[in-house]
Amino acid sequence: GAGVSQTPSNKVTxxxxxxELRCDPISGHTALYWYxxxxxxGPEFLIYFQGTGAADDSGLPNDRFFAVRPEGSVSTLKIQxxxxxxxxxxxxxxxxxGGATYEQYFGPGTRLTxx
Amino acid sequence: xxxxxxTQPGMFVQEKEAVTLDCTYDTSDQxxxxxxxxxxxxxEMIFLIYQGSYDxxxxxxxxxxxxxxxxxxxxxxxxxxxxxxxxxxxxxxxxGRSSYGKLTFGQGTILxxxx
Numbered sequence: 001g002a003g004v005s006q007t008p009s010n011k012v013t014x015x016x017x018x019x020e021l022r023c024d025p026i027s028g029h030t031a032l033y034w035y036x037x038x039x040x041x042g043p044e045f046l047i048y049f050q051g052t053g054a055a056d057d058s059g060l061p062n063d064r065f066f067a068v069r070p071e072g073s074v075s076t077l078k079i080q081x082x083x084x085x086x087x088x089x090x091x092x093x094x095x096x097x098g099g100a101t102y103e104q105y106f107g108p109g110t111r112l113t114x115x
Numbered sequence: 116x117x118x119x120x121x122t123q124p125g126m127f128v129q130e131k132e133a134v135t136l137d138c139t140y141d142t143s144d145q146x147x148x149x150x151x152x153x154x155x156x157x158x159e160m161i162f163l164i165y166q167g168s169y170d171x172x173x174x175x176x177x178x179x180x181x182x183x184x185x186x187x188x189x190x191x192x193x194x195x196x197x198x199x200x201x202x203x204x205x206x207x208x209x210x211g212r213s214s215y216g217k218l219t220f221g222q223g224t225i226l227x228x229x230x
Contacts, residue, residue, distance in 0.1 A: 031216050033216060033217065033218070035218075040223075041222065041223075042119075042206050042208075042220030042221055042222055042223050043160070043206075043218070043220050044220070045217040045218065045219070048216045048217050050216070055216070056214075056216070056217060059217065089158065091160065093160075093218075095216065103150065103162045103165055104162070104216075104218060105162065106152075106159065106160035106161075106162075107159075108157075108158060108159050109158055109159075111158075
């Protein structure tokens with residue numbers, strides 16, 4: 001079956017611009033996660049959705065970052081007034097439930113470059 | 116809060132030999148899960164193996180096994196009969212009951228398999 005997909009695969013934007021990153025999870029997965037991975041580092045948690053609601057957004061670095069999942073499937077990560085420090089690979093993952101024991105399946109990521 | 120420590124930035128192994136990648140963790144949760152992911156140069160995160168904190172036996176998945184020592188808070192990954200395709204970055208991660216669904220990752224270990 002289809003895995004997690006993310007679009008675009010690459011995004012180059014100028015400092016100060018607004019960007020949207022899209023994640024399409026595995027069909028039927030209720031839990032969806034966003035992570036950010038800087039070069040040479042492990043992924044860092046941003047936000048977790050269970051269904052349509054954000055169950056944990058403690059990883060969002062500031063109020064320029066926002067994410068939605070209006071119908072409980074596709075999610076969009078939105079970044080306002082981008083800064084060069086936002087450059088990273090943004091990973092999306094989904095799982096069948098949000099429990100501690102369930103594995104997360106990751107998408108290929110969106111590489112964001114802010115110039 | 117959870118913390119994962121991977122102290123080996125890079126490891127080298129000869130093809131067909133076994134290799135152990137170290138991982139120690141810290142958490143105040145009694146119930147938690149430990150995961151290993153592989154990230155090839157293509158960037159995708161590939162789930163390898165899972166160990167639950169209450170599992171009495173070490174997890175195994177094909178050539179991968181997890182050496183779980185709960186008292187020492189370690190969860191080392193053992194890869195037997197290394198193959199050239201095993202060359203990649205390897206991340207240890209954990210998820211605690213108190214942290215909802217989010218994974219906390221270590222810094223990663225780059226494994227290079229020599230022919």
